[in-house]
Amino acid sequence: MNQYHSIQKWLHAVTGLWILGLFALGIWMRSLGYYDSWYQTGPQVHKALGVLLIAAMLLRLIAKVQFDAPAPLSNHKPWEVSIAKWTHWLIYGLVAIILLSGYLIGTADNRGIDVFGWFEVSPLFEPFDRQEDIAGAIHEYAAYGLISLVILHAMGAIKHGIIDKDSTLKRMF
Amino acid sequence: MKRLLTIVAAAALTLSTQVFAAEKYNFDIRGMHAFIEFKIQHLGYSWLKGRFNDFDGSFTFDEKNPEKSAVEVSIKTASVDSNHAERDKHLRSADFLNVSKYPTATFKSTKVVNKGDGKADIEGQFTLNGVTKSITIAAEQVGAGSDPWGGFRRGFTGSTTIALKDYNINFNLGPASETVEILLNIEGVRQ
Numbered sequence: 581m582n583q584y585h586s587i588q589k590w591l592h593a594v595t596g597l598w599i600l601g602l603f604a605l606g607i608w609m610r611s612l613g614y615y616d617s618w619y620q621t622g623p624q625v626h627k628a629l630g631v632l633l634i635a636a637m638l639l640r641l642i643a644k645v646q647f648d649a650p651a652p653l654s655n656h657k658p659w660e661v662s663i664a665k666w667t668h669w670l671i672y673g674l675v676a677i678i679l680l681s682g683y684l685i686g687t688a689d690n691r692g693i694d695v696f697g698w699f700e701v702s703p704l705f706e707p708f709d710r711q712e713d714i715a716g717a718i719h720e721y722a723a724y725g726l727i728s729l730v731i732l733h734a735m736g737a738i739k740h741g742i743i744d745k746d747s748t749l750k751r752m753f
Numbered sequence: 754m755k756r757l758l759t760i761v762a763a764a765a766l767t768l769s770t771q772v773f774a775a776e777k778y779n780f781d782i783r784g785m786h787a788f789i790e791f792k793i794q795h796l797g798y799s800w801l802k803g804r805f806n807d808f809d810g811s812f813t814f815d816e817k818n819p820e821k822s823a824v825e826v827s828i829k830t831a832s833v834d835s836n837h838a839e840r841d842k843h844l845r846s847a848d849f850l851n852v853s854k855y856p857t858a859t860f861k862s863t864k865v866v867n868k869g870d871g872k873a874d875i876e877g878q879f880t881l882n883g884v885t886k887s888i889t890i891a892a893e894q895v896g897a898g899s900d901p902w903g904g905f906r907r908g909f910t911g912s913t914t915i916a917l918k919d920y921n922i923n924f925n926l927g928p929a930s931e932t933v934e935i936l937l938n939i940e941g942v943r944q
Contacts, residue, residue, distance in 0.1 A: 688842075689841075710831070716842055
């Protein structure tokens with residue numbers, strides 16, 4: 581079967597847009613002035629969506645383990661296959677780092693993260709001094725790194741769709 | 754012999770009062786009996802208070818001639834603490850204290866105007882966010898005397914108000930929050 585499972589397709593599309601949305605919201609909310617109406621709401625929504633993304637990414641990982649990925653197309657060169665694999669795993673890794681560092685920013689000073697008033701995520705540990713600064717820097721750099729990789733990932737997919745005209749893209753959508 | 758001792762003791766005493774006419778004190782950082790706090794209006798509706806946790810300083814005090822006294826303070830701006838990590842992160846950023854570029858704020862007195870009754874106006878140069886300006890701290894001695902552990906201590910309280918704009922801090926917090934009051938409560942241990 582040369583297709584991803586439909587659950588994987590859905591998770592890929594939803595979490596992909598979710599992450600792009602969080603990236604855009606993250607940049608935009610930091611540009612707001614003190615008297616902008618979203619000055620408080622922006623970070624609240626960003627944090628809540630980030631916490632919920634942890635659950636969505638766990639579902640993705642379960643799906644990845646549960647369903648076999650389709651084998652690389654035979655026309656793909658070994659270096660293409662290898663770069664694609666590395667990019668996939670780096671994307672997963674960076675998302676994990678961003679989620680963890682975001683959690684550490686939000687829970688610094690022993691504060692919980694409120695998720696739309698439904699529940700609160702407790703602070704579990706304080707790994708280092710000035711946690712919010714260090715985690716903040718990691719969060720920012722990892723986010724830019726992630727988006728760069730996502731662009732590479734999308735360019736690869738588009739290249740296969742438009743130039744090679746093979747079925748790479750169709751397997752995921 | 755007894756007479757000689759008395760003379761030596763008297764001479765030593767005279768000498769010491771002459772040499773140590775201005776007593777030198779270090780801020781009690783070890784026991785942390787010193788506090789540098791600030792307060793600023795929030796939207797004009799309430800006061801926000803915070804403090805700096807990491808600083809050091811010293812002063813000389815001349816009882817007979819208070820105008821010869823002097824004080825120096827050095828504050829690590831990254832130690833700002835308003836009891837809210839994300840706000841502190843913002844305060845350390847370039848919007849406010851810019852601590853990676855300007856890690857230290859300093860005050861060095863240039864003139865002490867004795868106002869009597871233990872009060873004085875301490876004029877000096879205050880450097881914050883890379884900008885140096887003259888400020889005046891209205892100070893008052895709280896008390897002085899021996900401590901129970903063999904030392905001698907002297908404590909002051911003082912405050913000054915600065916405009917954030919003067920120090921190139923231009924983040925708009927609203928019209929009620931353009932100035933910040935800095936509060937110093939300092940206990941010095943005589944050296």
